[in-house]
Amino acid sequence: MSYHDMEMRAVYGLTLCELMEHDKNVLCLEADLSKASGTNPAVCTAFPENFINVGVAEANMIGLAAGLAREGKIPFCASFTCFASRRVYDQITISVAYANTNVKIVGTAPGITQGPNGGTHMDFLDLAIMRAMPNMHVYSPCDVYELRAVMKYMATHYQPTYMQLLRPKMPVVFNESFTFDPNKATKISEGSDVTIVTTGYTTHLAVNAVEQLKKEGIKAEHLHYSSIKPFDEDLLIQSAKKTGCVVTVENQTIIGGLGGAVCEVLSEKLPVKVKRLGIQDAFGEVATEQYLLNKHGFNVEHIINACKDMIKCK
C-alpha cells in the first residue's frame, strides 16, 4: 500500500517505527488512546521497549516525557488535541517549554474532525494557545507526505514542539519529495487577485476552491503553512503586496491561531484587508464534518465567496 492510500494515523505509527529504527532514543508515549493515535499495534508490537502507555494520565505523560528528554530521549506524546494541549497546558508550559526539554506533543483529531465525540472533545483552541507559548514550535501537516517530513524533522531537531495530527485518510497535496523547513511556508498555487492562507485540515479545501475560482477567471494565490510558529512572514507579505487582500481558513477558532498570526504580521508590516474563516468563537458539538463545515462557514463554497467579497472590497 502506498502512503497515498493510508490513514494519516497509520502513517504516524509507521513513521514512528522508521524513526525508532534509525534512533533508539525515539519513544512513543500514549495515554490510553494508542489505537486512536495509530501506534497500537504498529509501534507497540514492533518496538515494545520504545512504547510507554501511561494510562489516562496526560499530566504525568508530559512530565514523564520531560524527564525522559532530560536523559536524551525523544518522546512523541499523543492524545486527542483537547487532552494534549488544554488539559496539560501548565505541564507543557513549565516542564517542556520553560524547561526547554525536547518533547514532541501530538494532538490528534483536531477541530471538527473530532465529530463523534462532540463538544467536550472538540478543541478549537490548540493552535492559538500553543502558539502563544514561548519556545514552542507549532506544526499542522495536511497530508501523509508532509506528515512524514515534519516527523523526521521533529525527531532530528532539539525543539519543544506541538503538532496536530489529522487521523483519517486525507487528500494528497504533496508528494515524496516534500521537504519541511519550519521557517518556510509553501506556495501551492500562484495568483494575483487574492491570497488564501491555510494550514492542516483546510488546505485541501482551499486547493479545491482555487480550482473553481480559476474556472471563473479569478487567480487566487494559495499559501500553505506547515508551521504556524515559527511563521514565514516574508512569503505572506510578498503575496499580500501582490494581491492586496487575504483570506485565512482554519479548522480552529479565528482568535489567535492561523488567522491571528496572519493579522499580527500584516497589521504591523503591510495593512491589507483580511477575512478569517474558521470557528467564530464557539464550542463544538456532535456532528459530521460536513455539517460543522457548513455551520461554521469554512467549506469550499464559503472560501470561494470570501475570496470574491475580498476582491470586491479592494
Next chain:
Amino acid sequence: MNTMSTEQLEQRAKEFRYVITDMICRAGSGHLGGSLSLVEIVTTLYYRIMNIKPENPAWEDRDRLVLSKGHAGPVLYVVLAYLGFFPKSWLKTLNQNGTNLPSHVDHNKTPGIDMTAGSLGQGLSCACGMAYAAKLNKKSYNVFCIIGDGESNEGQIWEAAMFAGHNKLDNLIVICDYNKMQIDGKTDEVVTLEPLADKWRAFNFEVFEMDGHNWDDIYSTINKAITVKGKPAMIIAHTIKGKGNAEVENKVASHNIKINNQSDYDKYMKGLGYTMTLPY
C-alpha cells in the same frame, strides 16, 4: 562521596541554615520554612549518598535529584555551592535581577540542578521519566525526588505514583518533606494526607519513615530505600518547618517570609541563635 563525620555535618548544617536565612532575607522574601526543614536531608544526600561530580554536573552516570517542591531552591543552592558546583558568591544573588539562582529551581540557569521545577506536582513525573530512561539505557544511577506534603494535594503526584508502582521503578526514591504545614495552614486542617504511608503502600511503593533531622536515621533509611528491588521507595520524612530558626520554627507563616527592613533582617538572623561569617 564525602566522608564527613556527623559532628562535621552538624557544623555544616548550622552554617547552611545561617546562609539560607541570610540569602532569603537579602532577597527580601522567600521560602524559609520549607528550605530549613530539608537541610539535613539534602546535606546527607549530597555529602554522604549521591554519586556526583561537582566539576562535571552533567556526568551521565551521576545520581539525580529532582526537587519537585522547587520553591526550596535555597537549601539546594547552598549545598551545591559548598560542593563547588558554582561559586559561593552566587548565593547572595538569590532572586536578584539577572541571577542564576531563582526562587524555584531551573536547570537552564544553575549548574547541578537536574530538573526545573516550581509548578507543584510536576517534578515527580519528571523523576519517573529519568528513572525510566535509566532502565532503558541500562544505567545504574538512582533518581531521588523530594516532594512537599502540601504538594501531595496535587493529582499529578498520584498519577506519577501509579506509574512508578506499575513500572517497578526501583531506582526511584521519593522523599516527602512531611513538615505538616502548607501555605494556608496545617496539612491536617487544609486537606489531610493521612493515612499517608498507607496511601503510598497502596500505590505499590515500599514505604519508610524517618526523622528528617536525625543524621543517622536519614543515612540508614535512604540506604535501605536504595536497596529495595522491584518497586519504588517512598520515605516519609518527619520534619519541622523552619527547623533551627526560632523565629520561624514550626510556624505556618514560615512558608514565605517577607523582610521589609533592617529590623526584620535582624529578627530572622537572631532567630538562629548564633552568628557566623558569611562565605560571600
